[in-house]
Amino acid sequence: MPGHGGVVLRAETGVVTLDTAAASFLIELGRGDRVDATAANTLAALTHSRTRVLISMRRAWLDRAPIHVILHNLSARQAAKIRTCAPRDKAEPFEHWANGYDWSAHERRISELPWTTVRAGDTDLRVIHRRSADPGAPAVVLLRSWPDSVLRFERVLPLFTDTHVVVPALPGFPFAAPLTTPGMSANRIAEIIADALDQLGYSRYTVSGGDVGGTIAELLAAQNPNRVATLHLTNTAPQHALTADPAKLAPDAAAYLHRSAQWFRTEGGYIAQQSTRPNTLAVALGDSPVGLAAWIVEKLESWSDESGFIPHELLTWVTAYWITGTIGASFTTYAEPVALPDRIDTPTVLSIFPHDIKPEPRSYAEAFLNVREYVEHRAGGHLAAWEQPEAYADDLHRAVKLAG
Known part of the structure; x- marks a missing residue:
């Protein structure tokens, strides 16, 4: 609480x-x-x-x-x-x-965003919800990660006038409704978001995210394969590295798994503290x-490029x-355990930004995701939606088009 x-x-x-x-x-x-x-x-x-x-x-x-x-x-x-x-x-x-x-x-400025509250499951979910002028436009769901908030997507929102846009304030994060029950895992958040999207009238949509948001996006796709048309991710869920068998991976994917473990030993102290x-x-x-x-x-x-923030x-x-x-x-989402499926078959566009904390090779991502497009960028980091909004939006539009 x-x-x-x-x-x-x-x-x-x-x-x-x-x-x-x-x-x-x-x-x-x-x-x-x-x-x-x-x-x-x-x-x-x-x-x-x-x-x-x-x-x-x-x-x-x-x-x-x-x-x-x-x-x-x-x-x-x-x-x-x-x-x-x-x-x-x-x-x-x-x-x-x-x-x-x-x-x-x-x-x-934040209060003037198009906020609404949806009763989803046994909790309230606050979301930024902006409908397109075209009732038949596709819908996109933007999921952020730690240590930020919905503010990550402020620069992306103006680039999506051709779609309906839903940006949930994830439970426990700034601007969200208060937590009232324990056990707010990534799996449960995915269920809440799916329920909220149903309440808002969306039966099919593209989900975009990275880090914690990416993990929730994968779970949404796994739990709702007929509703999540496509995924746009900036990384595979980090939890995959805990169960991956290097012997079954391509050589460059196995090498990435080793680099990921090394990163955790040298840079992942905050994860250990926040989860334990x-x-x-x-x-x-x-x-x-x-x-x-x-x-x-x-x-x-x-985690960001030199020009990421003023x-x-x-x-x-x-x-x-x-x-x-x-x-x-x-x-x-660090302290509560998460259960991920071995593989997500939803068509996926994967954006790779060079200054992200652990950009993975395509072969590694393909072990867990149905990667249809693998897009490498020259600039940007872990907070790409903020740092490189046009590039992020272009790749998300790729995912929307992939949905047909």
Whole structure:
């Protein structure tokens, strides 16, 4: 269950409260009244009054934060990027975030997106839903991954006026409806999305995603082979590597499996932490905005191309987690086990971006997917929909055409 930065993934109770640190801080700020933590997990709760409280908390914590220690632990590139968040006459790199950054402008923009809430299964699913002017247009479903939100697709949305578009705010992530039951695995999220799409009137659609979103896309296709016409992915589900037999793979696919294991040993510490000790990490990141920024910005920077983000964009993506208090809840897809089929037969377009964390060869992907088109790009990384929206949209349109 999500609290402000805290999460109890397998709690048997439906009661959701703020974690102790956050509640204590509200009292210190003179806000001793009980706060509904579930409301902080929805877009509707991003009111000016709640925003003022949370930003006050953020500013107070920033005053205490060991900025020089944080910057010392970041790479030179990351530290330089964060420093540019502050005007030149400011000494502290995070001072602009605490005292100059205007979240309300971004809040208004996000609120103006075509949001709707669908009752799916036993929960509410908040989605950005934009219908095409043509009632008979194809439908596309965009699924994002960690550590971002639906904001990943802001640059892609204007490129799809010829289709119906559905962008779910995945349960546990910024702008989603609050979690009310435990066990929010990728398998369950796929079932919820399928139900929501049925409620919205879509019987056939193309699903696009990568990382966590890609895993959910594969599960959607496996669970609903008559509804998912085609897939557009930026990677195969990472869980395939856990069951793949190198002896049954092509030589370059087996070599990729070895590289993937090496990557996990050197770069995958966050996966181990988020999947085995999510509550501990949730409390730490929910208690420190600087810590939260360091945890998220490190990934956004190292997983993207050089031109992936400008400072205000980084701040907005981090603030989305801070304001909604969802960093802990976002770990659910890591902490909950996922069951994937051995192979997905849905026709698939696979986009390969050179700066992604583990771009795979075609032979590896074909061991698990029905790859009809394998498209290699010259630029872009793990957040390709944001970094290279035109290239991402072109490949997704390929998948739509493949559906016929």
